[in-house]
Amino acid sequence: MTxxxxxxxxxLTPDVLLTIARMAALEVxxxxxxxxxxxxxxxxxxxxxxxxxxxxxxxxxxxxxxxxLDSDVNIRDVSRTVQQAVGRAISEMTGMEVGHVNIHIxxxxxxxxx
Numbered sequence: 047m048t049x050x051x052x053x054x055x056x057x058l059t060p061d062v063l064l065t066i067a068r069m070a071a072l073e074v075x076x077x078x079x080x081x082x083x084x085x086x087x088x089x090x091x092x093x094x095x096x097x098x099x100x101x102x103x104x105x106x107x108x109x110x111x112x113x114x115l116d117s118d119v120n121i122r123d124v125s126r127t128v129q130q131a132v133g134r135a136i137s138e139m140t141g142m143e144v145g146h147v148n149i150h151i152x153x154x155x156x157x158x159x160x
Contacts, residue, residue: 058140063100067109070135071098074128076119081112081152097152106145107136113149117156125149 071077080097099110109132115124133144 060100060102063102063107063136063140064096064098066135066139067098067100067111067132068096070131071111071113071128074124074131076116076124077128078114078116078155081114081150083112102142103145106143107140108145109133109136109147111147111149112152114153114155115151117154121151125151 068080071080083097083099097112101108111128111132113128115121128149129147132147136142136144
């Protein structure tokens with residue numbers, strides 16, 4: 047059997063990293079939704095409206111997540127779980143190193159009784 051070695055390369059668009067981070071965060075119990083990012087350069091390019099900012103430097107990924115949580119959760123526990131889930135998902139799916147995953151809690155959603 048012969049080994050095949052490709053001389054090509056794989057390129058990821060920023061949208062791939064955004065999707066991985068979004069899906070990993072939203073799977074964590076207690077995360078209600080992503081919060082829109084207000085202002086800044088990202089809003090001009092529509093890169094920040096999905097609640098995620100990602101920076102890639104030398105194959106290191108730096109993530110900022112803006113979240114809305116359920117009212118009946120421990121904010122610290124949910125934040126740590128999101129950090130672990132997003133870091134693991136990006137690392138496992140892309141092979142890239144994750145520099146940090148910062149969590150910004152933008153709001154808490156309370157259930158209204160009707």
